[in-house]
Amino acid sequence: MKRLQKAVGRIFGGVLLLLFAGVARAAASEEIVLTGRAMGTTYRVRALADSATMTADGLQRETDALLERLTQQMSTYRADSELSRFNRQRETNWFAVSREFAVVVEEAQRISRLTGGAFDVTVDPLVRLWGFGPERRTAVVPSDEAIAKARRRVDYRRLDARLDPPALRKLNPELSVDLSAIAKGYAVDAVAALLVKSGAGHYLVEIGGELAARGHSALSHPWRVGIERPLDTGREIERVVELKDRALATSGDYRNFFSAAGRRYAHIIDPRTGRPAAHNLTSVSVAHDSCMTADALATGLTVLGPDAGFELAVQNNFACLFILRGEGAFTEKRTSAFAELLPR
Ligand code: AMP
Ligand code: MG
Numbered sequence: 001m002k003r004l005q006k007a008v009g010r011i012f013g014g015v016l017l018l019l020f021a022g023v024a025r026a027a028a029s030e031e032i033v034l035t036g037r038a039m040g041t042t043y044r045v046r047a048l049a050d051s052a053t054m055t056a057d058g059l060q061r062e063t064d065a066l067l068e069r070l071t072q073q074m075s076t077y078r079a080d081s082e083l084s085r086f087n088r089q090r091e092t093n094w095f096a097v098s099r100e101f102a103v104v105v106e107e108a109q110r111i112s113r114l115t116g117g118a119f120d121v122t123v124d125p126l127v128r129l130w131g132f133g134p135e136r137r138t139a140v141v142p143s144d145e146a147i148a149k150a151r152r153r154v155d156y157r158r159l160d161a162r163l164d165p166p167a168l169r170k171l172n173p174e175l176s177v178d179l180s181a182i183a184k185g186y187a188v189d190a191v192a193a194l195l196v197k198s199g200a201g202h203y204l205v206e207i208g209g210e211l212a213a214r215g216h217s218a219l220s221h222p223w224r225v226g227i228e229r230p231l232d233t234g235r236e237i238e239r240v241v242e243l244k245d246r247a248l249a250t251s252g253d254y255r256n257f258f259s260a261a262g263r264r265y266a267h268i269i270d271p272r273t274g275r276p277a278a279h280n281l282t283s284v285s286v287a288h289d290s291c292m293t294a295d296a297l298a299t300g301l302t303v304l305g306p307d308a309g310f311e312l313a314v315q316n317n318f319a320c321l322f323i324l325r326g327e328g329a330f331t332e333k334r335t336s337a338f339a340e341l342l343p344r
Pocket of ligand 1: 180181182251312329
């Protein structure tokens with residue numbers, strides 16, 4: 001039997017979702033598909049129900065409500081989000097926040113320590129200075145003076161998070177936080193948890209290119225996704241992977257960047273220099289049980305670069321695919337733990 005009649009790709013951030021359509025064996029009613037917008041991007045969920053009580057309408061409403069709540073907590077793009085209010089205030093006392101917000105900052109701090117500050121959610125002033133924040137794109141290289149000034153406001157060690165009760169504290173009142181490199185991953189985990197609670201034994205959740213999968217697809221196949229080839233224009237698959245009860249996050253320098261004087265300046269900033277990470281590492285994908293962790297690691301390893309980043313991934317046995325830009329071609333570096341994702 002010809003199992004797959006048509007394969008179409010959908011693209012986000014660093015992944016192409018392979019949507020296998022037109023398969024006779026997959027009864028359409030078995031699979032619930034949810035789509036929408038959240039966290040400044042789009043999301044898509046495919047779920048198979050274990051219980052008859054799960055309805056597409058009900059799940060869609062709950063998913064939208066959950067993602068709206070998280071966006072209202074952690075968005076830099078909303079002036080009235082919890083995060084924007086925390087950023088605006090100049091106190092050094094504990095500032096009460098939602099539990100989810102504090103959980104994300106705690107994990108961010110752990111990844112900052114692990115990466116020696118390459119990952120740093122207090123990088124916000126530099127992100128804005130380089131024109132990658134919520135304000136309009138500038139596409140201008142800032143002066144050394146402006147970079148030095150913004151850098152004085154960046155240091156994850158000057159930010160405290162606690163859970164009981166959930167609160168954040170600035171030790172430097174000038175600090176501000178940007179969770180763009182980790183919040184989408186957290187949201188993926190949260191939607192996955194909602195699905196489990198609702199009786200979905202099998203699902204694929206994707207928000208802006210970050211993914212989590214459990215079980216198998218309607219065809220009883222492992223969930224398959226394509227990691228994108230990091231081309232500036234055009235969309236191609238570099239590698240197809242299978243996700244079995246895992247999350248996958250990808251960071252890269254090939255979608256959000258500007259060029260000036262023949263150089264590429266991408267949206268991932270090295271807090272240690274105050275400048276966009278500059279090396280030939282163009283895409284990092286990380287598989288992990290937690291999408292929040294995978295998301296933060298993908299960004300942090302991108303900052304660390306093809307050597308130090310890869311070394312850290314190997315030391316910690318992280319499942320990673322690094323794609324490097326070479327002379328007219330891309331090359332891959334894979335950790336041995338990544339082998340479990342390669343289809344047999
Ligand atoms: P991602 O796509 O997950 O790699 O996140 C990239 C976004 O995270 C950027 O657009 C910035 O808003 C923010 N960001 C940039 N550099 C860093 C960094 N070194 N640590 C944490 N977040 C960063
Ligand atoms: Mg990230």
